[in-house]
Amino acid sequence: MLVVMRQGATAEEIRRVAAAIEEMGYRATPLPGRQRTVVGLMGNDGRVDASRLEGLPGVLEIVHVSQPYKLASRESQSANTVIRLAGGVTIGGDDVVVMAGPCSVESEAQIIAAARAVREAGAVVLRGGAFKPRTSPYSFQGLGRQGLQLLAKAREETGLAVVTEVLDVEGVDLVARFADILQIGARNMQNTSLLKRVGQVRKPALLKRGIAATVTELLQAAEYLMAEGNADVILCERGVRGFDPATRFLFDLTAIPLVHRLSHLPIVADPSHGTGLRDMVIPMARAAVAAGADGLLVEVHPDPAHALSDGAQSLAPEQFAELMRQARAIAEVVGRRVAEPAGVS
Amino acid sequence: MLVVMRQGATAEEIRRVAAAIEEMGYRATPLPGRQRTVVGLMGNDGRVDASRLEGLPGVLEIVHVSQPYKLASRESQSANTVIRLAGGVTIGGDDVVVMAGPCSVESEAQIIAAARAVREAGAVVLRGGAFKPRTSPYSFQGLGRQGLQLLAKAREETGLAVVTEVLDVEGVDLVARFADILQIGARNMQNTSLLKRVGQVRKPALLKRGIAATVTELLQAAEYLMAEGNADVILCERGVRGFDPATRFLFDLTAIPLVHRLSHLPIVADPSHGTGLRDMVIPMARAAVAAGADGLLVEVHPDPAHALSDGAQSLAPEQFAELMRQARAIAEVVGRRVAEPAGVS
Amino acid sequence: MLVVMRQGATAEEIRRVAAAIEEMGYRATPLPGRQRTVVGLMGNDGRVDASRLEGLPGVLEIVHVSQPYKLASRESQSANTVIRLAGGVTIGGDDVVVMAGPCSVESEAQIIAAARAVREAGAVVLRGGAFKPRTSPYSFQGLGRQGLQLLAKAREETGLAVVTEVLDVEGVDLVARFADILQIGARNMQNTSLLKRVGQVRKPALLKRGIAATVTELLQAAEYLMAEGNADVILCERGVRGFDPATRFLFDLTAIPLVHRLSHLPIVADPSHGTGLRDMVIPMARAAVAAGADGLLVEVHPDPAHALSDGAQSLAPEQFAELMRQARAIAEVVGRRVAEPAGVS
């Protein structure tokens, strides 16, 4: 860590910074420049909490040189994390894993139809919300426990694994009983109580990037899960807040190769939320696979015109089948293959 | 609500949109323009969920004309909400209420010293975190229950009301036992489970704006609290995510008069988090009061150089006393007065 | 266009809005809702300037239904614009056109080496800056006229077409004498004097998106060029300003299919500026082609470690050759082919 002193910082101020560093148990190395002095903090193993130094007189800025996460970092583990689901699906290896289904579970007929349609087209994981975090209290909030039961039923029928969102600490045990992967939504990416609790579960977690989270903050959120013992973390790029109202979010695909450089964790992309526009989902799914995504999360509804939520961005089954064909072709070019459902050839 | 059709939408597509609107129980009024047709949805009382319409063929865009919140809106209640704390402090009336204290409760000595210092300078509410939502799992996470007890002790000593953050549904009862105002932090502004639970408490809530939340979304989050029965919601502007690394956040003071136009709820401003820089706190506190803020939330530490968190933005007691002097002078110019602690003249 | 009135707008206010619309030569159709009245402006051909209406009492908001550009819109021309360069290269058709070269022209040896290297790898257009718009006045500002002459020399040697930036109205004639395509940089996207002047030139223009420009504003800037008579406009996505310092810009690839939906103009992508990080250029070039980009703009330097500008994002020739191989494979999957230099098989 480097402590940059203001121009004109006094010798006494520099001395106090050095003393504080030594008190904290590290070594201080002042580097006097023509305009400013920089004091190096040496001997640390990982990022140091700079709160004490930030408040000292004469300090202009703290520059961190170490990453603020450890377990999630590529430096701590060079090989990719590969997560294995029941049924043989792996995430983070050579396969590109497609997770698809409706925004919300609405009824047995709907979720079964959706599950069959996405399996038919080649998805290996069924997505669907039972507990929905909606911006307005008056929007449909999901079927809750009943939604989980319907997802389990759809799994029985199709053999697909199930990913669904968990909204709060109280719901973790319940969701973990039904789901194969626990999704933490973008709004909850920094809900540290929830992160800690999901970190104690022995099931993989799908952690969506917050709409204003940096990649570093996403990895710090993953660190919360990992620090509690859950090493099976799948990250998800789903668009960040931008300034152009033409799309619902700004889909940040550069985050994919960036995460691969900084971390060993797999990262999937959600072009449905990432764009918010049905017409953009297929081209951006192609782009995500081309950028190196380890999987896709796609909203598919058997009848988008009657969806209770997110109708504007859901694909109809035949559109999703087209997406799968294109994703397979791109995956091949980048030396990967799209995972296929068991028993489908 | 207005449904804008794509150019070239067919008569059949327009008919289907109109039919869907009628099915939803409203009246459809097509307005055929030269380039596009707009279908008005009439007869609604408040915002309609547009999910079904968004998914229909030929639909370009939905334009909402009604606000997506009711109880929080100025249209539903024209008079300002005025919240009364024990001890006679009111928020949302003529008074400008200053809440001050350290980022985290660190020890009995620290919180008592801080409480005395801020009361001495004129604050009427003590702030201080017992449960801290930190970006990194390795940062200091707060003293928890012990921190709450110390806050209560500081209240006894000084008569100040206490505001402190509640992180999760499980903690609500505990925090409500000790605090006078329950703070919901920016990271949790869309934690709907927490919002619903705090909405059931009979104590005022301080709702901080999420770092990427629009003012509309802030008011929708307030609506969650109010829909559960808690009408005593204090909003807080604390800076949004910007692109300039020179400040930690981008302090959006225009949100203050905007909230006053759209809503009857009080809004306070937090120049400490809003800027992240100690030197900016006093001028931006002045600016916030000048913009019409109903109060200020300020980080004050008896010894900023030894703070366990947020040292760089905490004021020392004498700096805070200067802030109070300036805030009083600005408040007077805008026809208000800074609330004074009971028994201080 | 729709004029949304405030709740509680008086009948007189609504009447004045209707009267103003009629005065402007259009038809006014009031739509009284339960909460608000909307007044439709009918009979317009294209977007109407709303300034007069915005200022009227009782007006809450103006909602534009027409696009604010005409010549650039897909609605005015449904077939893609295909731009033909000397030498047979076409942009906007089936080919994916790769433009590559150094950030700045530095010397004859450098630009000739760069031109040969990029041609060898398969680029058909040479990029290189003679006039450089630098953030700091103390950074290298380019070789100016001499740089243009060196670009022309490189063209003679290699047969590549040349794209280079024009900074101001005064430089247009000079640059047009040497370049095959005139580049308007991101900083100048709304320099309307420059846009108008380049609109009068009979050479194609490459218009880079401003770092905070919406796609609509990009198309409005193109409209400036087209309104002056220059129909050969190539748009370029090069990253927008984001909040995450991990990348220099936020590369907005969704803009590519969005532009294709809204406009008939070709759009290319610049992964070098779009990410600012050498390691990200190849994956994001793949992603751009997968998203449907009509071409790529890539920084290549014969010796990146000695580049006078943008060293951190420039590819070495062998890295660029690898990019070309991958781009060709992706292009094929999306039904296109990467244009090849004449005489290369």
Add this chain to the structure above:
Amino acid sequence: MLVVMRQGATAEEIRRVAAAIEEMGYRATPLPGRQRTVVGLMGNDGRVDASRLEGLPGVLEIVHVSQPYKLASRESQSANTVIRLAGGVTIGGDDVVVMAGPCSVESEAQIIAAARAVREAGAVVLRGGAFKPRTSPYSFQGLGRQGLQLLAKAREETGLAVVTEVLDVEGVDLVARFADILQIGARNMQNTSLLKRVGQVRKPALLKRGIAATVTELLQAAEYLMAEGNADVILCERGVRGFDPATRFLFDLTAIPLVHRLSHLPIVADPSHGTGLRDMVIPMARAAVAAGADGLLVEVHPDPAHALSDGAQSLAPEQFAELMRQARAIAEVVGRRVAEPAGVS
């Protein structure tokens, strides 16, 4: 400057960075940490161009410790720059200077009426656009030279100084003949050709912050003007691009005390463009003065309902008079006074 090496950078890579630094004429001091090595570049006077180092193998990041501007920095000149206009108005001293008038000069009657009204209320500078940079080529582009003549006429009538925008290099001499202050608009903040040319004029320049410019970039743009010899630069905060459509821009008032810390140049604030909403102009004008602004730029139209541009944000004369009353009261509290027109008591 500090060069942060990647973890695992080889001794040879570190040696090459050090060698490159020595070749550039500076001294290299390696600081080996447990995780990474940092190489300090010492002996520089001001910021060094890092292009050569960024491209070297093993380099992770460059951290600049010096400011990237000199003449504009507080470090180069500790006393505030005070700019004197004819007629005795000073900007950057104790006075708060109000510049007001219509968005565009529309006619003689309009500009004379506006000038009289704003002078009556206490403005000392008349603003008004003769050359307008509009997003759409079909919007009103200003009266051009005739507009300048009308501004000069209004000056004769009222004694107010005149500030008006210059759009391009070609227009500089013409505008400088008529205006007292040359305005460079937000869209042109990085139009380096224009900056250099205005830097050669012997009249003050008003430099508006670009909508996505950091404060550092604003000061670098000022440096372009100063490096050419024009020391009389007035900066202007006018809102940056944000994500909330509720306001046209996000008014960043923290930029005011930040500029005052980093630079000796005066900075004024434009609450009309900064918010885009008439109702927000007065509270945000108050906030700007409270934050320490050296002046205000306010849109005032004698008849906002008939304005040819920006009607929605223009104040009527009586609203402006109210703004002035409130600005005077706030100015007094912060130890300043609002400048008064000559001959007005």
